[in-house]
Amino acid sequence: MKTSLRIPLLVTSLTGCVLAISSVSSPAADNLIKIGALLPSSGPGSYFGVQDKQGVELALDQLKSGVNGYKFDVHYEDSACSPLPATQAAKRLLDQYQPDVVIGEECSDATLAVMPLMDRAKIPLLNAGSSSIKITDPGNPYTFRIMPNEVMQGVDLAINAYKRLNAKTAVLLHENTNAGIGNAKVFAETFEKLGGKILEDIGFGRDVNDFTAIATRIAGLGNIDVIPTYTLEGQGLKITEALTQAGIVKGGGGKAIQLGAIWLPFGFEQKAGKAAIGYIRIVQFDPTEQRPVVRDFIKDFKAKFNTDPTHLNAHAYDQIMLIADVVKRGAKDAQSIRDGLSATKDYPGVTGSVQFDKSNQNIKMDTVHYMETKPDLSWESLKWN
Amino acid sequence: MLTVILQQGINGIVMGGLYVLVALGLTLIYGVLVQINFAHADIVTLGAFAAYFIAQLLSGNYFLGIAVAILVGGVLGWLINAAIFTPLREQRSELLPLIATIGVSIMLQNAMLLLFGPIPYAFNTPYSSRVIHIGSLFFTLQNLLIILVSTATIALLYAFMKFTFLGKALRAVSQDRDTAALMGINPNSLIMLTFIIASALAGMSGALLGPVLVLTPFAGTSVIVKAFAIVIIGGFGNVEGTIIAGLIVGLIESYTTQFLDPGWIDIAVFALLLIMLAVRPTGLIAEKRAENV
Numbered sequence: 142m143k144t145s146l147r148i149p150l151l152v153t154s155l156t157g158c159v160l161a162i163s164s165v166s167s168p169a170a171d172n173l174i175k176i177g178a179l180l181p182s183s184g185p186g187s188y189f190g191v192q193d194k195q196g197v198e199l200a201l202d203q204l205k206s207g208v209n210g211y212k213f214d215v216h217y218e219d220s221a222c223s224p225l226p227a228t229q230a231a232k233r234l235l236d237q238y239q240p241d242v243v244i245g246e247e248c249s250d251a252t253l254a255v256m257p258l259m260d261r262a263k264i265p266l267l268n269a270g271s272s273s274i275k276i277t278d279p280g281n282p283y284t285f286r287i288m289p290n291e292v293m294q295g296v297d298l299a300i301n302a303y304k305r306l307n308a309k310t311a312v313l314l315h316e317n318t319n320a321g322i323g324n325a326k327v328f329a330e331t332f333e334k335l336g337g338k339i340l341e342d343i344g345f346g347r348d349v350n351d352f353t354a355i356a357t358r359i360a361g362l363g364n365i366d367v368i369p370t371y372t373l374e375g376q377g378l379k380i381t382e383a384l385t386q387a388g389i390v391k392g393g394g395g396k397a398i399q400l401g402a403i404w405l406p407f408g409f410e411q412k413a414g415k416a417a418i419g420y421i422r423i424v425q426f427d428p429t430e431q432r433p434v435v436r437d438f439i440k441d442f443k444a445k446f447n448t449d450p451t452h453l454n455a456h457a458y459d460q461i462m463l464i465a466d467v468v469k470r471g472a473k474d475a476q477s478i479r480d481g482l483s484a485t486k487d488y489p490g491v492t493g494s495v496q497f498d499k500s501n502q503n504i505k506m507d508t509v510h511y512m513e514t515k516p517d518l519s520w521e522s523l524k525w526n
Numbered sequence: 527m528l529t530v531i532l533q534q535g536i537n538g539i540v541m542g543g544l545y546v547l548v549a550l551g552l553t554l555i556y557g558v559l560v561q562i563n564f565a566h567a568d569i570v571t572l573g574a575f576a577a578y579f580i581a582q583l584l585s586g587n588y589f590l591g592i593a594v595a596i597l598v599g600g601v602l603g604w605l606i607n608a609a610i611f612t613p614l615r616e617q618r619s620e621l622l623p624l625i626a627t628i629g630v631s632i633m634l635q636n637a638m639l640l641l642f643g644p645i646p647y648a649f650n651t652p653y654s655s656r657v658i659h660i661g662s663l664f665f666t667l668q669n670l671l672i673i674l675v676s677t678a679t680i681a682l683l684y685a686f687m688k689f690t691f692l693g694k695a696l697r698a699v700s701q702d703r704d705t706a707a708l709m710g711i712n713p714n715s716l717i718m719l720t721f722i723i724a725s726a727l728a729g730m731s732g733a734l735l736g737p738v739l740v741l742t743p744f745a746g747t748s749v750i751v752k753a754f755a756i757v758i759i760g761g762f763g764n765v766e767g768t769i770i771a772g773l774i775v776g777l778i779e780s781y782t783t784q785f786l787d788p789g790w791i792d793i794a795v796f797a798l799l800l801i802m803l804a805v806r807p808t809g810l811i812a813e814k815r816a817e818n819v
Contacts, residue, residue, distance in 0.1 A: 184744060187644030317789055345788035348748045350739045353669075354537045354783035361530050375646035375740030386657050386666055393657075412648035414655070 174213050174468055174478075176461065177234040177264075179220040179227060179245030179255060186222030186373055188406060189247035189270060189453055196457030197244075199438075199445055204461070208468045213461070220246045224254035231255040235262050242267060242478045244460045247453075249273030249320035256284050265479040267464065269425075269456035269492075272403065273319045274327075277502040285482045285501040287459060287490065289509050291320065294402045294423055295327030297509055298369065301525055302328075302400060303335040306421075308366035310338050312359050312397075314380060315371040317344040324371040324402055340365060349376065352383035360387045369400040377405050381416045391419030407451035410518045420514045421523070426455035426492045427510035429522045438491045452492065459490040529662040534780040540669045542776020543676030544738065547731035548746075549753040549760070549768045550683065551724035557700040557763030558720045561620070564627040565606055566753075567746030568634035569725050573599050573732025574741055575642060578649045588651040592675075592733040599729020600722045606630060607721035612714070638743035647741040654737040672734050679730065680769055683723075687765060696720060700763060755799045761809025770810055774798075 178197060180190035197215055204213050216238045218230035227246050234240060235258060243259060246252045247270035259266040260281040268276060268284065272291040276284060289297075302308040311332055315321035322344065329339045340362045343355060359365065368390065370380055385393035392415050401422030410417040428439060428449065438458060442450040450458075466488055467481030488495040493508030511523035548570055555563050573595035581591030610626045653667035687693040698706040699716045707713050732746065739745045756775050760767030775795055782794045802809065 182644065183639065184644075187639075187742075188646065191644055343788060346792065348751075349788055349791070350735075350748055351537070351541050351779075353540070354534055354780040355788060357530065357533045357537060357780075358784050375742060378646060378648055379738075379740060382654075386655075387664065388657075406645075412646075414648075414650065416655075 172207075172211050174211050174242070174464065174473075175238060175240045176213060176215045176464060177238055177240030177243040177245075178215050178217045179230055179234065179243060179251070180217060181222035181247055181251070182217070182219040184221045184223065186248055188374060189222065190217075190219070192406060192451050192453035193245075193247070193270075193457035195442075195446055196450070196454040196459075197461055199442055199454070200458045200461035200465070202445065203441070204465050208465050209471070209473075211468050211473065213465065215461075216240065220251050220255070222246065222248035222251055224250050227251035228254045228258065231258045235259075235264065240264060241475045242464055244269070244457070244464075247271060248318070249276060249323070250318050252276055252284075253319060256281055259283050263479075264475050265482055267460050267482065269460050270403075270453070271320065273323050275319065275323070277500040280500050280502075282501070283479055285497055285503075287463065287492070287495050287503045287508070288403060288425055288456060289423075289506070290502055291324045291402075292327050293506065294509060295324050296331045297506070297526070298400055298402060298423065299328045299331035299335065299337070301511070302367045302369070303332060303337050305525065306367060306398060308332075308337060308398070310340050310363075310365055311367045311369060312340050312362060312365050313342040313369055313371075314355070315342075315344055315369075316373070316376065317346055321371045325369065328369045345376075347373070347376070350379065352376070352380045353386070355380070356383035356387035356389060359384070360389055365389065365397040367398050367400050369402075371402060371404060374405055374409060377401070377409065378413055381413045381420065385416035390416070392416040403452065406453055407449070410514045410520070414518070417514045417518065418516050422512055424510050424512050425452040425508060426450070427512075427522055429520070430510075432489070434489050435491055455491045459492050459495075463488055463490065463495060530784060533663050534784045535777065536663065536665050536669070538777035538780035539773060540665070540672050540776070541779055542773035543672055544731060544735050545749065545752055545756055545775055546769050546772030547676055547679060547727060547734065548749055549756040549772055550680070550765065551727040551731075552753055553757045553760065553763055553765060553768045554720050554724040554727075556757065557765075558696060558717055559611065559615075559623075560763075561611065561623050562627070562754075563606070563724075564624070564750075565630040565634060566724070566728050567750035568631050568638070569599050569602050569728040570732040570735065570746035570749065571638060571743060572602065572634065573729030574649065574736035574739065574745055575638065575647075575732075576729065577733030577736050578647060578741060581651060582649065586652075588653070592730060595729040595733035596726045597729070599732070600726035602729070603721040603723075603725025604718065606725070607718055611717070611721070615717075635743050635747075642743055644742060649736040649739075649741045651737050668737050672738075675730070675734060679727070683727075684765065692716075692719065752795065755795055759799055759802050759809060761811045764809060764811045767809050767811035 180193045181187050182190035218234050220227035220230040242265045244267050249271040252271040260283045266284045268286045269288050274290050274292050277286050313325040315325040384390045389395040390397050390399050399420045403423050403425045467478050470481050472478040472481035486496050494505040495503050498504045506526050509526045511525045512520040552566055576598040577591035577595040580594045581588040611623050614623045653671055656667040657664050695711045696716055699713050703713045756771040760771035778794050779791050782790050
């Protein structure tokens with residue numbers, strides 16, 4: 142055989158081999174739904190990632206036998222609750238893992254940063270923990286959110302504060318992030334429209350440790366009915382303690398009620414102790430609900446982790462199970478998962494039901510659960526929704 | 527309004543006292559070695575965790591927790607100097623130890639993340655929830671403890687530096703290491719002593735800060751930037767300057783929160799830093815050292 146013919150033949154044979162190997166391996170790959178997880182596992186929001194992973198692991202355990210012949214695989218990247226690391230993590234995920242769908246992030250700033258990347262790659266992003274309205278308004282065709290956004294939470298919280306708690310004055314406390322500012326703004330607009338008065342709007346950076354100075358300032362504002370607070374757990378603890386020491390909130394003998402949205406994890410009350418008494422907050426998951434899906438989730442979670450589940454465990458579990466439901470309805474790749482998510486109607490999740498509007502926002506208000514901390518630090522479900 | 531001004535004064539002095547404790551360790555090391563120890567923040571965090579585990583889980587004795595935190599800090603200081611600064615000092619590079627301490631910092635943070643996890647700890651001492659009211663003013667017993675311990679530590683350190691032979695020898699080494707060696711002082715032993723004292727201070731400040739801070743493996747990082755600013759404003763390596771600067775920064779924080787907005791705190795503190803660098807780069811109190819002569 143001439144040398145000139147040998148080379149093309151060799152190349153053709155090699156190519157054939159590669160194609161043959163890839164065709165042998167492709168059915169396995171085709172029967173795998175690859176889920177990328179952008180979760181914070183470092184920095185101040187890392188408690189989100191730890192608890193999210195537990196929810197994901199429980200869901201994966203239950204999906205071991207697969208759905209419609211498809212198995213599920215999850216690859217985690219640390220997105221650190223911050224835009225830059227989240228963007229880098231998303232790029233790694235898209236380039237190296239090539240997921241069919243991505244879950245995350247928890248912090249709005251980080252979610253907003255990765256959304257354009259997912260949109261460009263045409264990979265659906267299923268979010269369960271970011272509240273900024275900008276995520277779905279305007280949003281993009283590939284970003285879906287199952288949690289109530291800041292408008293849904295803020296409007297509802299303000300109405301309940303004014304009508305049910307008879308609050309006429311409020312002081313807003315929030316971290317200076319998209320979500321913190323956005324949540325506070327929505328509350329303020331609704332509360333003022335109803336006739337309430339915002340006495341002060343106090344924003345702070347995530348590096349503030351001591352809130353005694355802020356509590357001192359608030360103590361000088363006179364008669365305060367409610368203090369809506371939007372911050373992560375660590376600062377949330379310090380704020381509640383400082384407000385108690387200054388005698389402003391119920392836990393410290395004052396009359397103001399601290400209000401919160403879906404920011405704080407379960408167990409906050411036990412850490413804050415007496416300071417948390419009277420705190421009313423929205424949680425994403427009501428462990429007192431009697432729906433079978435909730436009872437089963439709590440039972441299975443306790444069996445696996447020997448502890449009670451939190452709303453973070455619950456919403457991560459919901460994310461994976463919703464993807465599985467979409468696969469059950471026939472989805473098999475990124476585009477069909479996106480379309481399947483979009484067509485979701487009354488999906489019964491642990492956190493509540495799911496049905497997306499045109500902007501891919503879950504419209505179901507049964508995901509908003511109000512809890513009040515009692516003197517023994519237990520919760521009373523207020524059943525306001 | 528007078529009450530509010532007084533109350534914010536108390537708040538500022540408490541925070542300032544804590545900053546001083548953190549910054550003193552930095553300034554001591556800088557004074558002797560002309561080096562910055564980036565791992566200082568993580569020794570603060572480890573001190574906080576040491577005190578937490580001793581006080582909360584083992585004995586319930588917060589003071590025993592503080593003692594263990596001092597011990598943990600001192601041992602870490604000895605280790606960092608022995609493992610990093612001593613071998614690298616011979617290479618006479620300013621950059622290598624700096625980079626090495628950044629490496630130690632990252633290593634310690636991740637080790638703590640593995641050991642303690644990322645979820646914030648609630649470090650409550652028997653003193654942190656007990657509020658003392660004097661008229662309209664209030665402070666916790668923990669705040670009082672912080673002020674008392676900070677004052678006692680500063681006084682002891684000041685007396686040590688001014689009146690003991692070791693303290694005078696330390697100052698001699700910080701002013702001119704070679705001449706001090708000619709006078710019979712062993713600079714290496716004194717550098718080791720400086721590291722141990724500075725890190726023990728960091729451990730103690732961690733134990734006191736623990737109940738104030740959001741206690742996570744990254745807790746020290748949130749105060750170290752302010753501590754660096756305080757060291758620069760006070761005058762690199764100058765103990766008196768650091769004390770004054772720490773209290774000024776604490777007061778700026780509380781009064782900025784009261785009269786402007788907490789969002790302005792860093793702007794105000796770092797504006798002061800820039801002004802000091804422009805107008806008086808040696809800091810509030812300039813330290814005499816060989817290269818300044």
